[in-house]
Amino acid sequence: MKANPHFSILVVDDEPVVRKMIVHCLKNSGYDNYLEVDHGGDVIPCIEKNSPRVVILDLKLPGIGGEELLGEISRKYPEIIVIIVTGSGDIATAIRCMKNGAFDFILKPVDNSLLMAPIKRAVKMQELKLENENLSRQFSSEEPEHPELFADILTGSPLMRKLFRYCEAVAPSTYPVLVTGETGTGKELFSKAVHSLSGRKGKLVSVNVAGVDANVFADTLFGHVKGAYTGADHPRSGLVEEASGGTLYLDEIGDLSMDSQVKLLRLIQEHEYSPLGSDAKKTTDAKIVASTNQNLLNLVEKDKFRKDLYYRLVTHHIKIPPLRERREDIPMLLDFFLEQASREFSKPKPSYPQELLVLLKNYDYPGNVRELKSMVHDAVGGHVSKVLSMDSFARHINSVETGAHSRISATGIAEIFADMEKLPMNREVTEALINEAMRRSEGNQSMASRLIGISQQSISNRRGKSIKKPIL
Numbered sequence: 518m519k520a521n522p523h524f525s526i527l528v529v530d531d532e533p534v535v536r537k538m539i540v541h542c543l544k545n546s547g548y549d550n551y552l553e554v555d556h557g558g559d560v561i562p563c564i565e566k567n568s569p570r571v572v573i574l575d576l577k578l579p580g581i582g583g584e585e586l587l588g589e590i591s592r593k594y595p596e597i598i599v600i601i602v603t604g605s606g607d608i609a610t611a612i613r614c615m616k617n618g619a620f621d622f623i624l625k626p627v628d629n630s631l632l633m634a635p636i637k638r639a640v641k642m643q644e645l646k647l648e649n650e651n652l653s654r655q656f657s658s659e660e661p662e663h664p665e666l667f668a669d670i671l672t673g674s675p676l677m678r679k680l681f682r683y684c685e686a687v688a689p690s691t692y693p694v695l696v697t698g699e700t701g702t703g704k705e706l707f708s709k710a711v712h713s714l715s716g717r718k719g720k721l722v723s724v725n726v727a728g729v730d731a732n733v734f735a736d737t738l739f740g741h742v743k744g745a746y747t748g749a750d751h752p753r754s755g756l757v758e759e760a761s762g763g764t765l766y767l768d769e770i771g772d773l774s775m776d777s778q779v780k781l782l783r784l785i786q787e788h789e790y791s792p793l794g795s796d797a798k799k800t801t802d803a804k805i806v807a808s809t810n811q812n813l814l815n816l817v818e819k820d821k822f823r824k825d826l827y828y829r830l831v832t833h834h835i836k837i838p839p840l841r842e843r844r845e846d847i848p849m850l851l852d853f854f855l856e857q858a859s860r861e862f863s864k865p866k867p868s869y870p871q872e873l874l875v876l877l878k879n880y881d882y883p884g885n886v887r888e889l890k891s892m893v894h895d896a897v898g899g900h901v902s903k904v905l906s907m908d909s910f911a912r913h914i915n916s917v918e919t920g921a922h923s924r925i926s927a928t929g930i931a932e933i934f935a936d937m938e939k940l941p942m943n944r945e946v947t948e949a950l951i952n953e954a955m956r957r958s959e960g961n962q963s964m965a966s967r968l969i970g971i972s973q974q975s976i977s978n979r980r981g982k983s984i985k986k987p988i989l
Contacts, residue, residue: 520550521802522640523689524647527569529554529586530602531578535625539573539602542629546637547788547800557581564594570643571636576603576610584614591618596646598639602627644691652686661685666713669706671853674843680835681710687833688714693785695770695830696808698837701887704808705768707835711806712764719763719803722756727769731776736793738765738784745794757790760803770830771811771822782826805830840882840889847877847889854890855905858897867897867905875964876907879957880914951976 526543528551530536536553543551554563558580564572572590576583583603590597601614604625611622621635661667661681670677687694688711696704696711705723712721724737736745740755757765767773773781784790785805789798807830816822840846851874859866882888896909934940941949950969955976958964966973 521547522550522570522644522691524550524570524643525567526551526636526640527554527560527563527567527572528552529557529560529572529578529583530575531555532575535575535602538627539632542633543636545629545800546633547802548636548640555579557583557586560586561589561593564590564597570597570647571639572597572599573602573636574599576601576614577605584610584617587614587617587619598643600635600639602632648687648690648692651689652683663714666710670703670710671850672843672846673849674838674846676838676843677846680707680837684710684835685714687711687835689716690833691802691804692832693805693807693830694833694835695813696806696835696837697813698808698810699839699883699885700810701882701885702837702839703886704810704837705766707837708764708766708806708808711835712766712804715764715804717763717804719761720759721764721766722760722803723766723768724756725768726777727772729774729777731774731780732793734774734777735780738780739790739792741793742795745792749794752792755790755792757784757801757803758799761801762803764804764806767805767807769809770807771809771813771816773822775821775823778823778826782823782829785826785829840885844878848874850886850889851877851893854893855897857890858894861894862897864897864900867900867903869905870907872961872964873905873907873910875957875959875961876910876914879964879968883917948979951979 526548528536528539528543530539533555536555540551540553543549552563552567552569554560557578560572560574560578560581563569574583574586578586583601587599587601590599595618598620599618601611601619601622602625603623606614606622606624614622620639623632623635660678662685664681667681667684670681672678684707694708694711696707698704708723709721726734729737736753736755738755738757740753740758741749743749743752767781780790784801788800788802790801791798813822813827813831817824817827840850851869855866855869877889884891892910892913895913896905899909900906951965954965954968955962957968962973962976966976
């Protein structure tokens, strides 16, 4: 199980009872990475050896006093947050300590909630600082440090490599990670990579929460005790407990009911949950990774998704670009899927005409990588000659482009000319359209005619060139 937090918390007090009380509070809040020191002279050597990021410091200590230690820590280790917890303090002492860099000043005897509030704030501040430092290091490099963990995501795109580096930077964080992208972009693959990069020893536990009502959601995640409801004859642990020390992956988070969102928010905020039928609280150190193909901010504006949950989830946001924004990956993906499909159908890998790449690069892929894979497997399944036919690709693209993904709307076309003081002549517009179509089709008139919906003869006549043999 991974220590929480991933830096240590140093507890400094010469009274064993007080140290035991503070450690008990830390454990109850899910913090198990702590150190204990009972003598002032041992504090600085302990810091030098273990590099804690939060120090809970008493003022009256044998050896070196707490105020002197506070000053030395502030000078030598300004990155450390110091919280003073003492039984002998007046206003003047508190003011001196705060001026010398103390994060908070708490008088004994200490109420548990009053003690943990500043500790939790300090831990969160340090985690964010460390993550920012990690991000700066990651983005100074052009390539990911662990490319092997992204081996299942085929890409040569600089945009995707930048996203890999971001994943490496945020994966060790204790905060949730939100993975968004259109259908077929590889959200589950990224979630698996985040888990692998997190360094957690526990396993990745996945669940699709789309359409799950609040009771089933609670039972699935939190489990139940015996007799929690009719038919609950035996206690059952939930997926949160199963993901202990690992990662809980919640797919289709945008479809989660409002009641279930409340339960998830508490789990993320407090790292606490209760099995159905029980008032006893359990703590968890499971990392939360959630994914969706929906725009959560739009759902927030429509009151279909809680704003507070959204901002908890979006701390680290992996936004996967659609295939149409990284068309340079299409040749690599085409070759990979051809190899894969050929093995599946026990056929030799076919070659393909160069025009196929032109066709595929000019398609927008509403289903993204998954759609391209399906197109290739369908084509190889019906393939009989040495050269792969383009017919099945053309049929698929034609069927999609006659539907919702076909062309720019009339409103969209009007917007192109909205800012023009003087409208271009029809001849100028047509010439510009043909030139752009020829550029996108890499000079193939047949392909260009298909892109803009005019005959190949018209393009040939306007450009004064001979007609190429149609390929579709």
